[in-house]
Amino acid sequence: MTQQPHDKFAKQFLEELLAPLGEVKVNKEVADAARFVDVLFSPAPQAQATNLGLLGRIALMNTALLEPFSNQPSRTEVRNCFLKLFTVIADAQRKANREDTTIPEDSLARLWIISPSLSKTLLADLEVKLDSDNWPSGLYFFQNCFRGAIVVVNELPVTEETLWFRLLGRGAVQRQAVSELVALPRESRLRKNVLEIVYRWRISVMTQTELTQDDQELIMNLTQAYEEARTAAVQEGVQQGQRQVVENLLRFRFGEVDEELSKVVDSLLQLSAEEFTPMCLQLSREELLARFSH
Structure with a gap:
């Protein structure tokens, strides 16, 4: 299955951050017309995510479908994300029925759509809402029964807690996050591993003859991280x-x-x-x- 550069980077990035916490399945095939979940994460028992901030909090709630987009998703793409979620939930419920058990509502999988930005028009159409009492700005939740939310990256507060999501943003948001990544302590395992992903990804992308404008922007935004990783590799x-x-x-x-x-x-x-x-x-x-x- 062909992967676009941003798609490949985002999946490798999320896999690297979440792997120590539990099972990560990239390009997980689900039934019903062979739909693929970008990242399906199931937390391990007793897993802790002290260094992942908001991403860690989301990941450890329960099974998570993470669907990152390089641009604002269309209405059709949002609906397709929910088709994947409902298929995953249906599979889990069928398994529970076979085993004569029940799954509590709060234990069902959740969908997290990650978008660099979102227009006011689409926000209104989706009828999503903030939950300021429990979550930072930039997280918009669908009605409870739909078990989904959109992480709007450019609306997240610029804090250490949101760094890993802001690295999946666009433009100045992503460049700022890259600067913060490079500024992390050199002994940080996450810093080293993410920089290595950037380094390998940049090398693989530069071998491609045709790059979209989005690909070129991502290359520019990750330049600082790439140069840091290259220097570390030389040293x-x-x-x-x-x-x-x-x-x-x-x-x-x-x-x-x-x-x-x-x-x-x-x-x-x-x-x-x-x-x-x-x-x-x-x-x-x-x-x-x-x-x-x-």
Whole structure:
């Protein structure tokens, strides 16, 4: 099945963020004319999402259908999203009937349509409403029995809680979110993993001969993240190369890099090649251990 660049990026992005919390199925086929849910997520028992903010809160409520759009969805696309939701709910209810159990209403799957923006006309037609007492601005809910909501990205508050949704926005909203992503602590696992997704996605997209205006905008918006990821990849490659050099020098001198010698490698890597090379070749094993093992 052909995937557009934004579609592929959004699915990989959401899969990466949600995978530690439970089961993620990308392009999940459901019955009734072989409809595909963009991302179907089922939370694992006892899962926690302390770093995912609003996305984590939504994901851990119950089974979630996440349908990201690169542009405002049409009325037909909204209806198609609900067809997928109703099919998933019907499947769950049939399974419960076979097992002679019941599914509480609050445990049924929910639909979350993610749109970069939404016109006042469509908002009025859909008759969705805010829930300011329980949710931030930008989340519009359908009537309770429909178990669905639209996340309007450009209306979300600019906070850490909404970062992962704002990365799926457009224009200035997405560029601001990318800046926040890059500014996260370098030791952040999510930062590193998302930057790697951006890096791989950018490389794959640049091999395509025909790009739409939306694709080109996404490339521009993710440029800062791509450059950061590329720099990190180069640095990691240099560090790995230097480690290999140090270990090879130690093997040349002492035959192997055992557990004791491996403890001095990190310390030697803090030095320049001009400094660590003569030390590896001239100092004895005992001198290296005495100087660097601690």
